[in-house]
Amino acid sequence: MADKLVIGNWKLFGSNERIREFAIELKALSAGRLDAQQVVICTPYPYLATLAAVLPEVGVGAQDCSVNTEGAFTGEVSAAMLADVGCRWSIVGHSERRQYHAESDAGVALKAVAVQQQGLCAVVCVGESLEERKRGDHIQRVASQVRASLEGVAAENLVVAYEPIWAIGTGETATPEQADEMHGVIRQVLVELYGESGRALRVLYGGSVKPSTAGGLFACDNIDGALVGGASLEAESFWQIVTAA
């Protein structure tokens, strides 16, 4: 799968039983061809340890992380705790967190720093709304979101995921041309922020990625992989996306 990265985000789905079944199916389909550096699955917190135990062939990721290391912060989970249960990745700033939990760019940057401080890889999400795209503000909006969400964040252990909000869970994938254009803009901002090492950072596309659309997206120079929601819940469709990479 060349050097693309495919991350599945299970969102608020799953159970121990489902993860065990998924592991059996994915192992059968992949027949020893999984690489934990290139295939990652982000489950709800309670299932991270199960996933690490039953499917060590994939990277284990969380969907969010506290900015705090420890203390009286009821309901939060720290990056050290994630590392402790075998997690090596964490999504931060997903649009659903930004929308339902009022997460700001500055808060997302602090979370990414917390993740990196424990040696985990931060997957920082950005993306414009449909209104912003219709107004023609999408390029400027995403560029400024990248700058603000990466304030103080290191280039090491960093992945950026471009997820246009209008394409998430809607079945409407951005065209390869739309995604490639935005990924080019994001890469330019990463070069601005990190110099030449910014050019090598991976920029993933997310938003209704399916087996039928993955190949076209992965053929684009600026698209280094995918952050997959719904299609990552079934081993067969997830594996088809991985093999398209």
Ligand SMILES: O=C[C@H](O)COP(=O)(O)O
């Ligand atoms: O994190 C994944 C994205 O939100 C995409 O979700 P989706 O593939 O279900 O549209």
